[in-house]
Amino acid sequence: MPIRLLAALAICALAVASLFVGVSEVTPAALLDPASSARAFEILWASRVPRTLALILAGVSLAVAGLLMQMLTRNRFVEPSTAGTVESASLGMLAATLLLPEASILTRMLVSAGFALAGTALFLRILARVPLRSPLVVPLVGLMLGGVLSAVTTFLAYRYDLMQALAAWTTADFSVVLRGRYELLWIAFALALAAYVAADRFTVAGMGEDFTTNLGLDYRRLMVVGLVIVSLVTASVVSTVGIIPFLGLVVPNVVSLFAGDNMRRTLPWVAALGAALVLACDLIGRVIRPPYEIPVGTVFGVVGSAVFLALLLNRRARVA
Secondary structure, eight states, X not given: OOHXXXXXXXXXXXXXXXXXXXXXXXXXXXXXXXXXXXXXXHHIIIIIHHHHHHHHHHHHHHHHHHHHHHHHXXXXXXXXXXXXXXHHHHHHHHHHHHHOTTOOHHHHHHHHHHHHHHHHHHHHHHHHHSOOXXXXXXHHHHHHHHHHHHHHHHHHHHHTTOHHHHHHXXXXXXXXXXXXXXXXXXXXXXXXXXXXXXXXXXXXXXXXXXXXXXXXXXXXXXXXXXXXXXXXXXXXXXXXXXXXXXXXXXXXXXXXXXXXXXXXXXXXXXXXXXXXXXXXXXXXXXXXXXXXXXXHHHHHHHHHHHHHHHHHHHHHHHHO
């Protein structure tokens, strides 16, 4: 059986499991039983289907954003949560809540995207001034910048009694996803499709400014477009479900081991693996200690940080 078909079947199986795993009794038998079918269908369409779609959309878009960021910075260890992008988006959501309390969620997302773009630009500006003697320096700079931004965000949230809202933005929790509260993730998915359409151009941009210019492409424009896509994707996910750390780092690195570095060839695999991992981590969080749930951000944070350390140690061993 072709590996692509196996991957598609695996994602479908995880999605189906996501529909029928949870505290409320939603099973095929309950859907067919006239006595319980009305309530089961209501839960299915109001909660389970939106949650499953949100998991897939968030996994696909964040994994693609991570791959795009790695291509543009030419570093395997860069993604929104290791470049200050996620922390900047959280600060933007907090600023929008404080300054525009009556604004719609779309307006807050756009403000968050602006902050994410500014934070990413600051990260790149710092990198331009730091001697990069090792590729490990890049994520360390991003983590330190993210720590500073996170400290500022936490201080402001504590000062204005918004710690509970900040917790919702910094930990991906899909248990609150309902119909009408996840649709912004379709914007992130559309941006991921746009990245696939322009994959060849971004692959060229990842080879450097001189090479890109020699082929007649505008390197700076490609960088701006790529960073805008990453910022909008990050902001839409943060404003809807919260942060899933290390997803954009782990998935592209795993895919590159068997599919190479060509973005057009690897991007479908990155999207599929991102969706599958988020679905799997959500299912793990639901079954470990029912009826309580462990947020996806916590589960993937443990897995992603371990893989991140393994990648760092592996790179250091190869360099030595």
